[in-house]
Structure formats: structure tokens, C-alpha cells
Amino acid sequence: MMATEQITVYVPDRSEPFQFPASMTVQEIQASLVATGHTALENADVNVSADGKTVRFRRIVGGTKG
Numbered sequence: 119m120m121a122t123e124q125i126t127v128y129v130p131d132r133s134e135p136f137q138f139p140a141s142m143t144v145q146e147i148q149a150s151l152v153a154t155g156h157t158a159l160e161n162a163d164v165n166v167s168a169d170g171k172t173v174r175f176r177r178i179v180g181g182t183k184g
Contacts, residue, residue, distance in 0.1 A: 128174045
């Protein structure tokens with residue numbers, strides 16, 4: 119049995135990364151995380167590694183919280 123390709127996804131305030139199937143787009147991953155309560159990712163910056171196997175979400179810097 120062959121292993122399914124995975125994308126490792128890092129989000130703010132979580133030390134352990136999520137794993138998603140490589141068949142998903144970054145937009146699908148983001149929508150999935152937002153739907154499961156990670157609403158801070160709705161407007162987060164996204165950085166995808168050159169090989170496409172690692173996605174990092176970062177909070178947008180600046181602005182106000184209130």
C-alpha cells in the first residue's frame with residue numbers, strides 16, 4: 119500500500135501541525151480550518167514552500183484588534 123502524499127500545515131497558536139491530503143488546494147485547506155473554528159485564518163497571510171508540501175499561515179501584522 120502506498121502512502122498518500124500529505125501537506126503539512128502550520129497555524130498560529132498551535133505547536134502541532136495539521137496534515138491534509140496533497141490533493142487539496144491552499145484555499146480548500148484554509149476554508150476547512152476556518153470551518154472548524156480557526157477563524158483567525160480567514161485573513162491570514164499564507165506561505166507555501168517551494169515543493170508545495172508545507173503551508174504556513176501567519177497573522178497579518180498591524181491594524182487594531184478592537
